[in-house]
Amino acid sequence: MAKRVVKIAVAPGKAGGPAVQQLSQYGVDVNKVTEEINRKTKILAGYGINNVFVEVEIDEDTKGFEVKPELPPISELIVKAIGKDMGSHQAVKEIIGDISIDKLAEIAYIKWEELKSRHFKNALKQVISACRSVGVTINGKDPKQVLKELESGSYDNIITKYEELLKQEGRL
Structure with missing residues (x-):
């Protein structure tokens, strides 16, 4: 079971564009990844934070993924x-x-x-x-x-x- 971790910067609650699109090369459903990133980061949008780093851990065998936002202190x-x-x-x-x-x-x-x-x-x-x-x-x-x-x-x-x-x- 090979795992790959990809770190991207996104606007809280507004993920999209090339940063997320690059994940398609790993065979994951980019729309589902985008939804999950937005769900986990949208609450940060009200704090005036422009960018948040998100780690997307991809299981290369099952094409499953886990989204882990790096939250501010x-x-x-x-x-x-x-x-x-x-x-x-x-x-x-x-x-x-x-x-x-x-x-x-x-x-x-x-x-x-x-x-x-x-x-x-x-x-x-x-x-x-x-x-x-x-x-x-x-x-x-x-x-x-x-x-x-x-x-x-x-x-x-x-x-x-x-x-x-x-x-x-x-x-x-």
């Missing part, structure tokens, strides 16, 4: 979500913006596989913790305060929503 997603290009230079002293807990849950959802958590709550904690290092508050509050609220169950409805979504997709 959590801190970059947070900063892009608030419309900035870079985080604070003095994170605790300089606040550059505010983000909603819902947007942070979406980032945890995007980065789910990379965060290697068994529970969505733990993944969300990792994302919340990153806010402090880039100078971002959450719903107007310090990330430490939001972590305490998370532990007390204040955001259980959001956690349940994303856990259900991950289960539906077979990712949890």
Whole structure:
């Protein structure tokens, strides 16, 4: 079973053109590959990311494939979500913006596989913790305060929503 990995750059949610067409030489259905790339990257389009690298692992015997997007770091997603290009230079002293807990849950959802958590709550904690290092508050509050609220169950409805979504997709 020979596998080939091809790395291409695509616009999130808008894959196509020569970058994807080149995959036809490996015998895969380019339309299906394009659909899968777009499905896995379209959520990134709302973050102002122009290009994302995607690895397409092709099984040369069965012509099956697996799409693995190379996602930006959590801190970059947070900063892009608030419309900035870079985080604070003095994170605790300089606040550059505010983000909603819902947007942070979406980032945890995007980065789910990379965060290697068994529970969505733990993944969300990792994302919340990153806010402090880039100078971002959450719903107007310090990330430490939001972590305490998370532990007390204040955001259980959001956690349940994303856990259900991950289960539906077979990712949890």
